[in-house]
Amino acid sequence: MGPGTAWYLAVAGFLFGVGALGVLIRRNPLIVLLSLEIMLNGANLALIAFARHLNNGAGQIFALAVMAVAASEVVVGLGLIVALNRKRVPLDVDRLSSLRG
Amino acid sequence: MIVASVGNVLVWAVWLGAAFACLGSAVAVVSFTNPFYSALALIGNLGSLAVLYLLLSSEFVAAAQVLVYAGAVMVMFLFVIAYIGPRTESPWTGGPTWQTIGAVLAAGAILVEIVVVIGLKAGGSLSHSHHVDGTFGTPSYIGRLFLTDHLLAFEITSIVLLVAAIGGVILGAHSRTVHPDEVPPL
Numbered sequence: 001m002g003p004g005t006a007w008y009l010a011v012a013g014f015l016f017g018v019g020a021l022g023v024l025i026r027r028n029p030l031i032v033l034l035s036l037e038i039m040l041n042g043a044n045l046a047l048i049a050f051a052r053h054l055n056n057g058a059g060q061i062f063a064l065a066v067m068a069v070a071a072s073e074v075v076v077g078l079g080l081i082v083a084l085n086r087k088r089v090p091l092d093v094d095r096l097s098s099l100r101g
Numbered sequence: 102m103i104v105a106s107v108g109n110v111l112v113w114a115v116w117l118g119a120a121f122a123c124l125g126s127a128v129a130v131v132s133f134t135n136p137f138y139s140a141l142a143l144i145g146n147l148g149s150l151a152v153l154y155l156l157l158s159s160e161f162v163a164a165a166q167v168l169v170y171a172g173a174v175m176v177m178f179l180f181v182i183a184y185i186g187p188r189t190e191s192p193w194t195g196g197p198t199w200q201t202i203g204a205v206l207a208a209g210a211i212l213v214e215i216v217v218v219i220g221l222k223a224g225g226s227l228s229h230s231h232h233v234d235g236t237f238g239t240p241s242y243i244g245r246l247f248l249t250d251h252l253l254a255f256e257i258t259s260i261v262l263l264v265a266a267i268g269g270v271i272l273g274a275h276s277r278t279v280h281p282d283e284v285p286p287l
Contacts, residue, residue, distance in 0.1 A: 002112035002156060005227045009219050011120050011153070015127055017212035022131035024204030030136045030182060034143050037174075038127050041150055044162075052157040055231035057242060060162050061251045064243070067169055068258040072265030074174050078181045079272035085185050 008049035015042030027092050029084075033077045040070045112156065119152035135187065140178045147171045159238040 015038055022035025044063045051059025084091060122145065129142035147170045154163035219227075236242050247255045 002109070003116045005230055006219065006223075007116070007120075008153065008157065009223075009227075010216070011123060013212060013215035013219065014124055016215065017208050018124070018127040018131055020211050021204060021208035024207060025201060026131065028136060028188065030178070030185070031130070031139055034130050034136075034139050034178070037143060037170075038130060038146065041147065041170075045150060045153060048154055048157050048159050048162060052159065052233065052237075053227065053230045055233050055237065057237070057246045058251070060159055060238060060243060061246055061254060063159075063162055064165060065254050065258050067165060068262055071169060071174055072261050074177065075265045075269040076272070078177060079269045082181060082184065083272050091185070091188060 005049050005053040009046055012042045012046040012049065015039070015045065027094050029077070029081055029091055029093050029096070032093060033074065033081075036073070037070060040066055115152065116156055119149045119156070122146075122149035123153065136182050137179070137187065140175060140182060143178075144171050144175050147175070157238075158233055161238060161240045161243045 019035045019037075019039030019042060022038065023032055026032055026035065044066055047059040047063045047066070051057060051063075081091065084096070089096070126142045126146040126149065130139045130146065133139045133142060147166060151163040151166045151171075154166060
């Protein structure tokens with residue numbers, strides 16, 4: 001017997017907390033996106049741990065769907081960052097407080 | 102018996118290595134000042150998570166994690182970071198502001214909530230896990246689930262990816278037509 005499900009869930013919870021800290025603390029939108037990836041991966045680890053625990057493949061299907069959604073989110077987020085950079089807008093989420101034009 | 106205990110120790114050793122690599126690289130992503138180093142640390146994080154997925158007998162998800170995340174998504178991240186150029190930002194200098202303190206408190210509260218809920222509500226039922234057979238998590242198992250029970254999720258995923266691709270193209274094209282007289286730097 002290897003480590004039980006609770007150990008994997010502890011790692012997943014810690015990953016989610018570290019990702020949330022990065023999203024809240026960092027001001028560079030690129031690092032905010034990277035921290036979002038950490039949060040999504042923490043959720044994925046919990047899903048896969050429960051899929052193994054309950055012998056049910058639906059958790060793995062959900063994890064794959066989360067990976068697809070994360071890839072789409074990265075495409076749109078990086079497109080926004082490149083567009084902001086082309087318009088010479090400062091890449092600082094504290095100063096990106098208005099969405100006007 | 103001896104072989105089983107040696108296997109146990111090996112599984113625990115691999116688990117400990119992967120888990121601590123995962124947590125350490127996550128902290129590194131949040132605390133590095135250079136976004137390029139943060140992206141490289143996130144690649145390490147995704148790789149050690151793939152090892153954890155393999156220990157949970159999810160071979161297909163581990164392979165997809167390495168191919169899709171560490172292979173495709175992170176390459177796109179690194180390209181954008183190289184395109185924008187180095188912008189270092191030091192989040193830990195200048196003393197703690199109210200924003201930093203609030204963020205640390207909020208993230209700590211999320212972590213405590215997760216641990217307390219898991220410990221209180223699911224602690225008893227987590228001790229005995231179901232037995233899984235050899236086909237669990239193999240590509241044929243995942244493929245059969247995707248094409249029978251979860252066909253709707255499969256199709257919706259394809260539509261989400263299509264919409265994201267269109268959105269990326271529109272964002273790139275729009276930001277190009279905003280300044281028609283601007284000469285693109287070569």
